Amino acid sequence: LCLGTTRNNFEGKKVIHLEYEAYTSMAETEIKKICRDVRQKWPSIKHIAVHHRLGVVPITEASVIIAVSSPHRAESLEAVMYCINTLKASVPIWKKVCLE
Amino acid sequence: QVSVLYFARSAELAGLRCESLWVPRRITARQLWEEIVRAHPRLAVIQDQVVFAVRQEYVLLGDQLLVLQPGDEVAVIPPISGG
Numbered sequence: 028l029c030l031g032t033t034r035n036n037f038e039g040k041k042v043i044h045l046e047y048e049a050y051t052s053m054a055e056t057e058i059k060k061i062c063r064d065v066r067q068k069w070p071s072i073k074h075i076a077v078h079h080r081l082g083v084v085p086i087t088e089a090s091v092i093i094a095v096s097s098p099h100r101a102e103s104l105e106a107v108m109y110c111i112n113t114l115k116a117s118v119p120i121w122k123k124v125c126l127e
Numbered sequence: 128q129v130s131v132l133y134f135a136r137s138a139e140l141a142g143l144r145c146e147s148l149w150v151p152r153r154i155t156a157r158q159l160w161e162e163i164v165r166a167h168p169r170l171a172v173i174q175d176q177v178v179f180a181v182r183q184e185y186v187l188l189g190d191q192l193l194v195l196q197p198g199d200e201v202a203v204i205p206p207i208s209g210g
Contacts (some may be wrong), residue, residue: 031210047209050134050202053183054209079209091210111210119180119202120209121135 029107031091033084041127044085050119054079057118061110065095068109069102077110079120090122129195131163132202137177141167141203152195156181159201160188170203178204 033045062075076094084090093110097103131148133141150162156179164170179186180202181193195201 048134049209050132050180050204053180053202056183115207115210117185117207118209119134119204119207121205122208123135 028095029091029093029111030089031111032089033086035086037124037126042086043125043127044083045090046083046123046125047079047081047090048121048123049079049081051081054118054120058114061113061117064113065106065109069097069106071099071102072097072106075106075110077114079114079118081120128197129199129201132200134202134205136173136205137170137203140169140173148201150195154193154195156186156188156191156193159193163203173205176206180204 033042035042058077062077065072065075073096074094076092079091080089091111091114093107093114095103095106095110097106128147128149131146133144138144148162148166150159154162159179160174164174174188178188181195182199185204186193
């Protein structure tokens with residue numbers, strides 16, 4: 028499980044909240060590609076869930092969650108890492124940091 | 128005629144999120160960007176940071192020839208920051 032949570036500071040300033048926008052149709056397609064890649068690379072994986080909030084996300088709340096299940100922990104942990112890294116590199120979502 | 132979608136900083140600079148643009152069917156990515164900047168000169172400042180997504184595939188702002196169909200979606204993609 029990977030949970031991305033809004034931090035309360037950004038470049039030394041206080042964060043009120045983050046705002047996320049997305050190219051939604053393409054983001055969904057890219058996330059599906061990530062899931063397909065995961066199933067190819069780690070065939071023993073049972074379930075995958077990826078969820079990203081859009082709009083305002085206050086501090087301490089989660090903006091992204093990635094959950095993977097498998098018979099043994101190594102594959103899940105590797106797959107979760109792959110998901111979050113690839114999501115950050117390829118899924119068209121943007122955050123706006125709203126400062127105090 | 129293509130639909131151009133603007134996101135994040137590019138939407139702020141262009142002042143809009145979506146518009147129709149008349150462009151030649153065969154055009155390079157760089158030329159398409161030039162058309163867009165002609166319509167919205169403030170976008171020039173992010174030229175080195177954006178890529179396109181044409182029919183939801185990423186394309187660099189270079190010499191790649193795009194073969195566009197009427198109604199195709201072209202998105203201006205500033206540096207992504209999800210996750």
